Amino acid sequence: MARSTPSAAAPGSGQNTRETRQDVPEGSQAGEASGMPGPPSEQATASYIYGILPADVELTPEARGVGDPPGEIRLVRHDDIAALISDLRLNRPLGKPQDLVAHQSLLDDVAAEVPVLPLRFGAVMESPEAIVNELLAPHHDEFRSALEDLEGRAQYVVKARYEEGTVLMEVLQEQPEARRLREEIRDLPEEATWDSRIRLGEIINQSIEAKRDADTQTLAEGLAPHAVAVVIREPTHEEDAAHLAVLVETDRQEEFEEALNEFGRRWADRVTLRLLGPQAPYDFVTTQRA
Incomplete structure (x- = not known):
């Protein structure tokens, strides 16, 4: 075409x-x-x-x-x-x-x-x-x-996924209760530590959600100067670190990709970044209703 x-x-x-x-x-x-x-x-x-x-x-x-x-x-x-x-x-x-x-x-x-x-x-x-x-x-x-x-513009999608082992270690280092519960259930049968396992799962999930909110905002703010607009999408996986749709000027694509690569270097071994596109601008097209 x-x-x-x-x-x-x-x-x-x-x-x-x-x-x-x-x-x-x-x-x-x-x-x-x-x-x-x-x-x-x-x-x-x-x-x-x-x-x-x-x-x-x-x-x-x-x-x-x-x-x-x-x-x-x-x-x-x-x-x-x-x-x-x-x-x-x-x-x-x-x-x-x-x-x-x-x-x-x-x-x-x-x-x-x-x-x-x-x-x-x-x-x-x-x-x-x-x-x-x-x-x-x-x-x-x-x-x-x-x-x-x-x-002269195109939509791209940025998907960031936590490295499971790395983000879990972060949670354990930051949450003393999580470390205690993990030691408590170690080497014990599941049926004997059911409540502790549920509580540990809650702490991990809440911590990852908080990290996702912070990392998503950081990534969106970091890419915004290199884009026309940024839309924050809902996560599609429990280990998502960020899910963004970005509208980019075609003649600034290399600049945008370099800004994303900088995040890749900063988050190496912690987050895997994927760039998808160009795509139809699903997130940036609205119609005025009659």
Whole structure:
């Protein structure tokens, strides 16, 4: 996908998958395919919508989306914006893992080339005409302004995970009660130390939560000067040290990565850092509700 000229990009190379958060504006008819009136025939189709992007792009012929077989990707244009869509057979319900992967991988690949406003997984409208009349035209200015704000920017996700042994030693060094309980239950049968084990687990969990809050704030504040915006996400694992979404200027990517590498050096042997992206800007796109 590229502006005005074909690109070698193809769906399926996205580096991370997650549930999308973007909602379509209220008042549109976007929704689940199962909400269409009447029982679908074998050949009945609707238009599956992935996102909104500038109209001056060209798609690669091999691009494919959700469905079985995967739908061919195309654009529905209105003035200087467009919806990225594919046909969806209504007799084939969505919801398989490969559908979600296809949706998100395609959007991430698009976002690596041009700004895109991602829609939630499962957004379907009756026809391309309905997309223009009920989605693109009524919200044209809103969508165009959001796309302009994203020009030259990309979302990245930073995941930080504690090294289990290291963080446990930190807790034991900092919490005298935890050290006492650990010695108390050492070499004793589990059934004889049940209460002590529960209390030790509570202390460890509370200590790690406190460390996570502090480390997340430290990482977010340290990356903020090198980014447009930072969003703190909920942890996905009990040993997460931080989970951030970061919007970065494309021409400052190296600066941002070096700031992250500095944290990697500072937290060596304590925290493992992963950088995922570029991705569609799920955490930085909102729509004004009608």
